[in-house]
Amino acid sequence: MAVKEYIRERFxxxxxxxxxxxxxxxGGLVRAVEAIGLKKNDIVMVSGIGCSSxxxxxxxxHTLHAIHGRALAFAVGVKMSRPELTLLVPMGDGDALxxxxxxxxxxxxxxxxxxxIVMNNxxxxxxxxxxxxxxxxGTMATTAPYTNIDxxxxxxxxxxxxxxxxxxxxxxxxxxxxxEVLEEAIRHKGFSVVEVMSPCPTYYGRKNKExxxxxxxxxxxxxxxxxxxxxxxxxxxxIERGVFVKKEMPEYCAEYQKIIERAMKGN
Amino acid sequence: MGGRxxxxxxxxxxxxxxxxxxxxFFAGYPITPSTEIAELxxxxxxxxxxxxxxxxxxxxxxxxxxxxxxxxxxxxxxxxGPGFSLMQEGLGYAIMAEIPCVIVNVQRGGPSTGxxxxxxxxxxxxxxxxxxxxxxxxxxxxxxxxDVFAVTVDAFNFSETFRxxxxxxxxxxxxxxxxxLEVPAPGEVALVERLKTSVREGVDYHPYLPREDGRLPMSxxxxxxxxxxTGLFHDMWGFPSEKPEVVHGLLRHLVDKIENHVEDVTxxxxxxxxxxxxxxxxxxxxARSALHVAVNRRQRGERIGLLELQxxxxxxxxxxxxxxRHAGYVVVVEMNMGxxxxxxxxxxxxxxxxxxxxxxxxxxxxxxxxxxxxRLIQGKGV
Ligand SMILES: Cc1ncc(C[n+]2csc(CCOP(=O)(O)OP(=O)(O)O)c2C)c(N)n1
Ligand code: SF4
Ligand SMILES: [Mg+2]
Numbered sequence: 273m274a275v276k277e278y279i280r281e282r283f284x285x286x287x288x289x290x291x292x293x294x295x296x297x298x299g300g301l302v303r304a305v306e307a308i309g310l311k312k313n314d315i316v317m318v319s320g321i322g323c324s325s326x327x328x329x330x331x332x333x334h335t336l337h338a339i340h341g342r343a344l345a346f347a348v349g350v351k352m353s354r355p356e357l358t359l360l361v362p363m364g365d366g367d368a369l370x371x372x373x374x375x376x377x378x379x380x381x382x383x384x385x386x387x388x389i390v391m392n393n394x395x396x397x398x399x400x401x402x403x404x405x406x407x408x409x410g411t412m413a414t415t416a417p418y419t420n421i422d423x424x425x426x427x428x429x430x431x432x433x434x435x436x437x438x439x440x441x442x443x444x445x446x447x448x449x450x451x452e453v454l455e456e457a458i459r460h461k462g463f464s465v466v467e468v469m470s471p472c473p474t475y476y477g478r479k480n481k482e483x484x485x486x487x488x489x490x491x492x493x494x495x496x497x498x499x500x501x502x503x504x505x506x507x508x509x510x511i512e513r514g515v516f517v518k519k520e521m522p523e524y525c526a527e528y529q530k531i532i533e534r535a536m537k538g539n
Numbered sequence: 540m541g542g543r544x545x546x547x548x549x550x551x552x553x554x555x556x557x558x559x560x561x562x563x564f565f566a567g568y569p570i571t572p573s574t575e576i577a578e579l580x581x582x583x584x585x586x587x588x589x590x591x592x593x594x595x596x597x598x599x600x601x602x603x604x605x606x607x608x609x610x611x612x613x614x615x616x617x618x619x620g621p622g623f624s625l626m627q628e629g630l631g632y633a634i635m636a637e638i639p640c641v642i643v644n645v646q647r648g649g650p651s652t653g654x655x656x657x658x659x660x661x662x663x664x665x666x667x668x669x670x671x672x673x674x675x676x677x678x679x680x681x682x683x684x685x686d687v688f689a690v691t692v693d694a695f696n697f698s699e700t701f702r703x704x705x706x707x708x709x710x711x712x713x714x715x716x717x718x719x720l721e722v723p724a725p726g727e728v729a730l731v732e733r734l735k736t737s738v739r740e741g742v743d744y745h746p747y748l749p750r751e752d753g754r755l756p757m758s759x760x761x762x763x764x765x766x767x768x769t770g771l772f773h774d775m776w777g778f779p780s781e782k783p784e785v786v787h788g789l790l791r792h793l794v795d796k797i798e799n800h801v802e803d804v805t806x807x808x809x810x811x812x813x814x815x816x817x818x819x820x821x822x823x824x825x826a827r828s829a830l831h832v833a834v835n836r837r838q839r840g841e842r843i844g845l846l847e848l849q850x851x852x853x854x855x856x857x858x859x860x861x862x863x864r865h866a867g868y869v870v871v872v873e874m875n876m877g878x879x880x881x882x883x884x885x886x887x888x889x890x891x892x893x894x895x896x897x898x899x900x901x902x903x904x905x906x907x908x909x910x911x912x913x914r915l916i917q918g919k920g921v
Contacts, residue, residue, distance in 0.1 A: 313762070334760040335767045337771070338632070339770055342598060342599070349605060349607035351606075352592060353563070353607040528592075535586045
């Protein structure tokens with residue numbers, strides 16, 4: 273199927289700023305879904321609130337634009353009711369790890385089969401550039417005019433610690449790796465987390481003097497490296513990309529099916 | 540009735556009714572005095588291939604039932620005050636996106652953690668206005684287990700009919716008290732199933748285009764129609780829109796679909812109301828004491844009656860006005876600072892004749908408490 277078959281052309285042009293990384297994530301998701309050969313009727317996409325979360329409106333799946341931070345909780349209800357459906361849950365960094373942090377860790381812990389995509393632009397884009405739990409110490413934001421003293425989360429570490437059975441990181445610059453990682457995540461039976469570093473030139477870029485959208489893309493290239501690379505050993509400040517965790521654990525819906533069998537037998 | 544007879548808690552009656560109504564999915568978080576509902580659901584639902592999940596909090600619980608409902612399931616959660624507060628944003632979402640679901644609030648004393656194990660009816664106005672923004676809501680209550688059963692089935696039926704969340708506002712006394720319940724035989728009580736769209740695959744389906752009768756046929760997530768669901772103001776495709784005419788049209792629809800059907804959703808009981816000079820208006824466990832007073836005084840020849848409200852929202856103002864027309868005094872009996880009192884005053888022809896008999900100390904209002912107020916009003920002293 274052509275890529276545009278997965279998109280609701282009627283609702284374009286999209287709302288994202290020129291140079292925003294979120295559109296690249298949309299492209300990556302479409303390619304991943306196409307590569308797996310999923311049927312559009314079998315996909316439910318659930319998002320929260322934020323620039324990133326507006327992605328669902330443009331995708332021709334069953335789409336649920338939920339409330340800020342709660343996408344995973346809605347997705348759990350959908351998935352438990354219809355385990356055969358494929359659940360894709362794109363969220364912003366604030367959405368997933370600030371207001372939605374509790375749902376995030378518990379979804380990891382339950383290992384319910386769905387793919388969480390954290391579109392990490394290190395800022396609250398939609399509300400105009402306030403710091404997020406991913407911004408990091410020393411950054412600037414509209415609510416950190418004298419620099420940010422909040423320490424940041426590491427999405428990969430937190431997902432791993434919380435028990436996610438597939439954890440990966442990539443960026444909007446790495447357009448080859450992005451659909452590959454997403455495909456692997458979607459195919460994985462269990463809770464998958466993919467962090468996509470995705471620039472917000474309008475707010476994060478401007479506040480932190482990171483230059484144009486092109487400059488920010490270049491930065492993604494220069495500040496990241498494949499997991500375990502030689503470059504990483506030489507320069508520990510580089511951020512690793514790739515699949516960090518991939519392991520088998522009992523999946524929640526499959527386990528619940530066993531509960532139903534036990535309950536029906538009366539023990 | 541051809542069903543089975545049980546001796547149960549009110550919370551159990553609610554569970555029986557939800558299952559009778561065809562509940563498929565329950566998500567919840569433990570909180571006194573509603574916890575038995577979750578516990579029983581965890582036992583009963585998987586026995587019939589239904590799903591139960593204990594979520595990480597009440598916010599997640601209401602979100603999960605909305606997600607489940609979108610796949611065509613009948614879904615419910617149960618909580619008490621603090622959890623009900625946490626659910627307000629999700630409740631507003633279900634109102635805006637028009638997702639059928641049922642939310643039980645077994646009331647305890649508040650605000651805050653309040654009185655976890657004691658009775659109150661302090662959440663009546665929260666049920667009406669806890670959600671931000673203009674909206675309409677259906678909230679039902681009951682004073683005995685047979686009626687808990689009936690209004691719980693009603694709640695599911697109304698939620699499907701009007702595509703809206705429905706609140707069941709019980710209280711600690713009703714939730715924990717044990718009494719007889721006759722569970723009707725299957726088929727004895729009519730059930731409303733989800734209205735599904737007849738639009739065929741490949742034909743443009745408009746999830747948010749009301750039919751002439753105001754109803755919106757749904758298509759399940761996972762079905763042949765793919766559409767967008769959002770809490771933003773949206774057009775007939777469910778796509779966000781800020782066009783003034785779209786915003787106005789949707790808001791009017793959300794309010795009118797309920798406010799235009801007040802009679803259809805009004806449930807109540809009346810006792811000796813016809814010639815009552817003194818009319819008690821009550822609901823929930825408070826109505827049990829009110830009924831006791833009405834029966835006792837009637838036996839002594841006093842013209843006193845009781846109007847027991849089961850539908851609290853939308854407030855049955857016309858009913859209250861009609862039933863109180865000939866009464867010299869109206870006394871609202873409730874366990875809060877006068878929440879239904881406000882609505883009764885607004886509905887009554889002579890609001891200056893409407894009085895309050897209440898208790899707000901976590902103790903069930905007793906017939907003696909009501910008697911004291913009646914003596915004061917009637918100028919007989921306490
Ligand atoms: C309960 C609630 N609080 C606050 C907001 C306002 N709000 C909307 S989006 C957003 C943050 C978005 O940031 P992020 O999740 O990182 O997404 P981005 O816009 O950066 O893609 C906030 C705070 C809201 N919609 N709901
Ligand atoms: S504000 Fe930032 S995140 Fe939002 S659309 Fe613009 S560039 Fe993208
Ligand atoms: Mg962000």
